[in-house]
Amino acid sequence: xxxxxxxxxxxxxxxxxxxxxxxxxxxAYEYALIRVVPRVERGEAMNAGVILYCQQHRYxxxxxxLDEDRLRALDPGTDLAAVAAALGALxxxxxxxxxxxxxxxxxxxxxxxxxxxxVQPGPVHSGLTSDPAAExxxxxxxxxx
Numbered sequence: 001x002x003x004x005x006x007x008x009x010x011x012x013x014x015x016x017x018x019x020x021x022x023x024x025x026x027x028a029y030e031y032a033l034i035r036v037v038p039r040v041e042r043g044e045a046m047n048a049g050v051i052l053y054c055q056q057h058r059y060x061x062x063x064x065x066l067d068e069d070r071l072r073a074l075d076p077g078t079d080l081a082a083v084a085a086a087l088g089a090l091x092x093x094x095x096x097x098x099x100x101x102x103x104x105x106x107x108x109x110x111x112x113x114x115x116x117x118x119v120q121p122g123p124v125h126s127g128l129t130s131d132p133a134a135e136x137x138x139x140x141x142x143x144x145x
Contacts, residue, residue: 026128027056031139032112033122034064034090036083038075040116046070048087050139051094051121053108054132060104061133062094062111063140078118086119 034049049064064087071078090111093099099107112121129135 026130027054028126029054029057029059029129029132029135030108030124030126031136032124033143034062034087035120035122036066036071036078036087037118037120038071038078038083040118044074045120046074047122047144048083048119049090049144050136051090051108051111052132052136052139053104054129055105057132058104059132060094060108061136062091063136063144064088064091065140065144083118086117090119 029052031050031052033047034051035045036048037043037045046067048066049062051060051062053060066080066084066087068080071080071083093111094107099110102110112124115121127135
């Protein structure tokens with residue numbers, strides 16, 4: 001796996017999107033960073049993705065990028081395959097699988113629930129946007145890349 005991401009240059013793309021019919025103007029959204037914490041006892045973390053939910057637009061999306069070189073710098077002994085699998089499972093939960101039958105808000109809450117594993121969601125933040133997919137891309141570029 002390259003440091004470029006799990007699925008090539010763009011990382012894993014947004015998922016689970018439904019067009020928000022009749023939505024105009026900026027609407028509230030929530031997002032959380034996805035962090036990789038290779039050694040919890042050290043408290044060091046690396047941002048590896050963003051999950052964004054916008055109720056008015058009926059949008060749930062995520063972008064994931066595993067920068068293997070940065071992760072190795074934090075902990076050379078990290079099991080990269082296990083981290084990639086955990087990030088892939090999180091992305092899968094965002095867009096498909098059994099969880100996809102749940103409404104986007106329920107999935108967002110499940111995906112951002114506190115965990116004590118190597119892949120953890122950060123705190124949930126909020127903002128306003130008229131284009132959740134573009135906002136997801138902006139957050140990803142600003143906070144993960």
